[in-house]
Amino acid sequence: MGLGIKTKIKRKLAGPFVNDEYVEIQELTALRAAPKGALLPAPAVGAKLSLAFVVPFFVRGSGGHTTIANLVRALERRGHTCSIWIDDPGRRLKQGPARAADDFRDWFGPFAAGVTYGFEGFAGADVVLATGWQTLTRALTLPAAGRAYLVQDHEPEFFGTSVQRAYAEDSYRHDVYAITAGRWLADTMGELYGLPATSFDLGIDGERYQPDPSIARRTDVVVAYARSSTPRRGVPVALAALGELHRRRPRTEAWLFGHGGPPGVDFPYRNLGVVPEAQLPAYYAEATVGLVLSMTNYSLVAQEMLSCGLPCVELDAPSVVKAFGRDGPVDFAPLDPIAIADVLERLLTDADLRAARARGGAALRGQRTWDHAAEQVEQGLVAAIAHTQRGGG
Secondary structure, three states, X not given: OHHHHHHHHHHHHHOOOXXXXXXXXXXXXXXXXXOOOOEOOOOXXXXXXXXXXXXXXXXXXXXXXXXHHHXXXXXXXXXXXXXXXXXOOOOOOOOOHXXXXXXXXXXXXXXXXXXXXXXXXXXXXXXXXXXXXXXXXXXXXXXXXXXXXXXXXXXXXXXXXXXXXXXXXXXXXXXXXXXXXXXXXXXXXXXXXXXXEEEEOOXXXXXXXXXXXXXXXXXXXXXXXXXXXXXXXXXHHHHHHHHHXXXXXXXXXXXXXXXXXXXXXXXOOEEEEOOOXXXXXXXXXXXXXEEOOOOOOOOHHHHHHHHOOOOEEEEOOHHHHHHHOOOOOOEEEOOOXXXXXXXXXHHHHOHHHHHHHHHHHHHHHHHOOXXXXXXXXXXXXXXXXXXXXXXXX
């Protein structure tokens, strides 16, 4: 019987199943041993740049890839030529190379940039940008005049003690110039890893996220970002705060979005599920107060709520405070359900304060455009070329 079991195990391992993480680590290990990509001559000062974005595995609605696409569009408007290269060492994109490239265009476009799965035909770029911890080793092997690391969050904090955490930390130890979403991340790159960095402000699609006078705003609705699949969103604490708010104000409605399944709470709620981006402004236009908690880098959700005239409660965390300022339009609360309920209740009962926050949101919408973000990123690209030409990365 024992021999039979061993035979079955061997047959299973020899079959079509291959562990994605095993494949990923194998390829990343091979890339670490590969020679560094050729250093190409620096472009002329002020020249329009060719930019190659190396992107990791994605799903429909991936926030990081949405930001990359927004930056690509804005950089193209500034005259730069962009290309997108899908790096998928774990072979997680099961639909195959052609379909994966088409999906990226369909889900995150439109843009002029070409999208390629893999790196066959890659001939070089003025700047190669790694965009996630999985892509840094690949970016180091590609020919470029400059290399940059587009850092949207401190990715080691996505994981417990694990191989992924160790590799994510290591990705910041290769002296590649960092271009970060927000000042907090730039400071983190410098303080923890000694990386030079330039920051940019996440942009707002002002044409989509704006007040809608055709929708009557309610006075008794809290809409909360409850994407429980993302632990850094602090959803258990947000739900506990809404439960406390219901105890105090039973008629106040809680609307949840970001997750399709039931939240498992004992207070009434409306689950909006995973809402298409085009539908979010209507909910933001109708609700009274928004709630989103950012335990690592700040979320786009808060400023998009504010841009629609919806006051927002966010976590009193360094990344969020540096993004909006203590005197800005965001209302802060610590990671405590009672304290969050207190801030929500204050906003629900103070119409003048809500109006002031709406005015602050309108000002933010005018300041934080993707074109402004691209201008900031452009400065980082120039610095990245200079850093690479000096021997960095």
